[in-house]
Amino acid sequence: MTCPAGSIIHIENFVLRDGSSKNKFFIVLANTDDNTLTLLSMTTSNQSGAYFKFDDVEIKHGAIKDLTGKTFMYCIPKGLVVGINNNYKFSKDTFFLAQYSFSELNCEQMHKYNVKILDEISKEELNNLVYTLYSSPYIKKNFKQKLEFILTALNS
Numbered sequence: 001m002t003c004p005a006g007s008i009i010h011i012e013n014f015v016l017r018d019g020s021s022k023n024k025f026f027i028v029l030a031n032t033d034d035n036t037l038t039l040l041s042m043t044t045s046n047q048s049g050a051y052f053k054f055d056d057v058e059i060k061h062g063a064i065k066d067l068t069g070k071t072f073m074y075c076i077p078k079g080l081v082v083g084i085n086n087n088y089k090f091s092k093d094t095f096f097l098a099q100y101s102f103s104e105l106n107c108e109q110m111h112k113y114n115v116k117i118l119d120e121i122s123k124e125e126l127n128n129l130v131y132t133l134y135s136s137p138y139i140k141k142n143f144k145q146k147l148e149f150i151l152t153a154l155n156s
Contacts, residue, residue, distance in 0.1 A: 003115065025094070
């Protein structure tokens with residue numbers, strides 16, 4: 001399955017890095033020219049408090065800084081319409097963490113999952129998300145380079 005960049009998708013029983021599986025939402029950031037690899041940004045509602053303490057951040061739309069003043073995530077607040085085709089909105093505050101949000105799946109991996117395209121995010125929202133992740137000091141070098149290419153494509 002090929003999902004265009006900007007797609008808001010839901011994957012049932014997505015296998016996480018620790019081997020467990022969970023239903024997860026993603027924003028598709030990019031596909032390779034031959035559609036053999038898809039770069040996804042995984043969301044979290046942080047209900048477990050595993051990534052940050054809610055008392056330590058101001059929940060607002062867009063870039064969020066940590067206690068040291070460094071941008072570390074992007075937030076789409078619950079109820080904010082971000083879908084441009086079906087008026088999709090997340091039911092919980094949704095976060096994209098620069099350090100942990102990326103998954104790269106090849107076609108074979110994508111076909112293993114039950115992937116549902118829910119909507120498409122606006123180009124402006126996608127650009128803001130990608131730029132926030134790109135500008136974070138917590139981003140890994142290999143993803144920073146990929147995000148740079150995405151930003152160039154979005155803004156050309």
